Amino acid sequence: MDFEQIYNQYSPQIFRVCMGYVNDYEQAKDLTQETFISVWRNLSTFRNQSKISTWIFRIATNNCLRALEKNSRITKVELPFHLPDVPEETQEDKLTFLYNCIAELEEIDRIIISLVLEDLPQAEIAAIVGLSHGNIRIKVHRIKDKLATKFKDHGQFE
Amino acid sequence: MDNLNDLKAIWLTAKTDSLPDSHEMVHIIRKFRNKKLLKIVALVITMILLIGIMIWVIFVYKSTMLSTRFGEAFIIISGIIFVSTNLNSLLRFYKLRVCSNKEFLQFLEQTRLRQQFYYRRTQVVAMAFCATGLLAYLYEGAYKNTMLFIGAYTGTVLYLLVLWFVVRPRVFKKEEKKINAQIEKLESISKQINNDEI
Incomplete structure (x- = not known):
């Protein structure tokens, strides 16, 4: 698999995961770029010991974790207690709400749910995060509950 | 709309x-x-060049005074400390x-602790070697001429005092605050992983 193929296949996924973590469009773009700089530089050393997706998502999520050192632009938005009833929310509103809900989670939970939403198998998420499959299963369950509560609390998209 | 497939569709x-x-x-x-x-590469190259020049001076300028030899050795030692730390x-x-x-979080935490150690210990030791070396090295060239001696030592001591008591504490304070905040944040993220392990 060459770099261009990898980039075309994974860049949208990496961008969404970074966006889930930082909730900031420009920073997510920067992190995506940094991820592919690392991929480009180290592609020749990739030895197929893990899946290429695991390798790339590890680089991306570690970059996200490192982002805390660079600045504190990670956007946490206080969700309003009661949102007014809007006749029809746009897809963009729904997405913004989802990002804001994710931004309220702890860092590792943000990474896990972003990978879940990217449809990665739980075994692969476990390899990326460094937890056992069992732990990931429990965590995913808890995060889903937290998100569901947030969605219910705010009466969104019911 | 709160089940996972709906969230995936929005995502x-x-x-x-x-x-x-x-x-x-x-x-x-x-x-x-x-x-x-x-920046680090430039610093390492500059330090290696300075060490090289110092070694060259040792061979070209054959001093008879012990203070000059000590000075040269101390300056080279401080250079080696800076180069090895930055190369590392x-x-x-x-x-x-x-x-x-x-694993990456553990690596980051370790890196920050090493940085903290660098500012608290390594840098102090390297600067002490460099300052002592410089003062000892100047002696041979200046001791015969009182005016030159006073001028050289006043200038050097003032420079070292400013570096030691003004510049270093400022940089240290700023960096230490940043590093402590990072360590605290990293510890809180590590807890999120470690606390939930079965």
């Missing part, structure tokens, strides 16, 4: 078309220069982020 609506295409990305990567990394940090920088998040 996938994120617009990614403003990302550069693969050709643009290759162009960006080729142009990319890591400024922080370049360069090598760590190149350690690829392909490990799991858990």
Whole structure:
């Protein structure tokens, strides 16, 4: 698999995961770029010991974790207690709400749910995060509950 | 609408078309220069050059005074401390982020602790060697001429005092605050992984 193929296949996924973590469009773009700089530089050393997706998502999520050192632009938005009833929310509103809900989670939970939403198998998420499959299963369950509560609390998209 | 499939459907609506295409990305990567990394490389090269010059001086200028020999040795030792510390940090920088998040967090925490140690101990020791070396090295050239002696030592001592009591504490305070905040944050993220382990 060459770099261009990898980039075309994974860049949208990496961008969404970074966006889930930082909730900031420009920073997510920067992190995506940094991820592919690392991929480009180290592609020749990739030895197929893990899946290429695991390798790339590890680089991306570690970059996200490192982002805390660079600045504190990670956007946490206080969700309003009661949102007014809007006749029809746009897809963009729904997405913004989802990002804001994710931004309220702890860092590792943000990474896990972003990978879940990217449809990665739980075994692969476990390899990326460094937890056992069992732990990931429990965590995913808890995060889903937290998100569901947030969605219910705010009466969104019911 | 709160089940996972609905969330996935919303998640996938994120617009990614403003990302550069693969050709643009290759162009960006080729142009990319890591400024922080370049700064460390420049520092290491400068220090190696200075050590080289100092060794060259030892062979060219054959001093008979012990103070000059001590001065040269101390300055070289301080240079070696700076080079080895910065080379070490360069090598760590190149350690690829392909490990799991858990291992990477441990690596980051360790790096920050090493940085803290650098500011608290290594830098102090290297600066002490360098300052002592400089003062000892100047003696032979200046001791015969009182005016030169006073001028050289006043200037050097003033410079060292400013460096030691003004510049260093300021940099140390700023860096230490930043590093402590990072360590605290990293510890809180590590807890999120470690506390839930079965």
